[in-house]
Amino acid sequence: MQEEHGFSISRRGVLLTGTAATAGAALRPSRLVARDGAPAKGGPAMESVTLTVNGQRHELELDTRTTLLDTLREHLKLTGTKKGCDHGQCGACTIMVNGARINSCLSLAVMHDGDELTTIEGLGTPDDLHPMQEAFVKHDGYQCGYCTPGQICSAVATLEEIRKGIPSHVTEDLTGTMRPTNMEMRERMSGNICRCGAYSNIADAMSEVAGA
Ligand code: FES
Ligand code: FES
Numbered sequence: 599m600q601e602e603h604g605f606s607i608s609r610r611g612v613l614l615t616g617t618a619a620t621a622g623a624a625l626r627p628s629r630l631v632a633r634d635g636a637p638a639k640g641g642p643a644m645e646s647v648t649l650t651v652n653g654q655r656h657e658l659e660l661d662t663r664t665t666l667l668d669t670l671r672e673h674l675k676l677t678g679t680k681k682g683c684d685h686g687q688c689g690a691c692t693i694m695v696n697g698a699r700i701n702s703c704l705s706l707a708v709m710h711d712g713d714e715l716t717t718i719e720g721l722g723t724p725d726d727l728h729p730m731q732e733a734f735v736k737h738d739g740y741q742c743g744y745c746t747p748g749q750i751c752s753a754v755a756t757l758e759e760i761r762k763g764i765p766s767h768v769t770e771d772l773t774g775t776m777r778p779t780n781m782e783m784r785e786r787m788s789g790n791i792c793r794c795g796a797y798s799n800i801a802d803a804m805s806e807v808a809g810a
């Protein structure tokens with residue numbers, strides 16, 4: 599690269615300088631704060647996050663790498679939501695965020711500042727079960743139960759998706775009234791794996807709640 603203003607710089611030098619500047623901007627000193635408020639000196643970047651979980655507001659100071667799943671289980675001690683694969687492949691960690699289901703292991707808590715979360719603990723209690731929980735009990739929709747919180751959260755959100763007319767891969771009529779058929783429910787629940795193979799009973803439980 600040609601010399602200007604009395605100094606020379608190579609193309610490689612420009613690239614390195616640019617990269618360093620970008621990295622520096624991403625890791626602003628104000629973000630590198632330890633739990634006690636002191637500069638972290640290379641420690642984790644912390645961020646304030648406010649979440650409303652099952653109607654209760656929580657203000658948290660979290661490592662920006664913390665997933666929503668770990669926030670629930672490790673920080674809020676809501677262990678109903680399960681960790682299966684931690685890679686978005688099993689659905690055990692399914693919760694609802696602002697009414698829509700997501701895999702909480704795939705989402706960072708800092709992405710949900712101000713959001714409303716519903717976990718299995720927020721759907722019902724042992725003395726006052728949600729209709730979907732009652733139906734799972736009635737139809738034996740589980741064996742070991744590890745996948746069950748995710749299955750139930752997913753099932754509740756699935757019926758809501760059908761009610762709203764959101765199509766799935768197997769929806770044949772995109773303009774007519776959507777019906778909670780066995781095929782619709784199985785397709786929509788395909789992201790929730792049950793190692794015990796309780797699928798048929800889960801579909802029966804969902805059908806009862808859907809009134810199908
Ligand atoms: S633990 Fe989240 S999908 Fe398996
Ligand atoms: S009930 Fe055991 S994994 Fe589903």
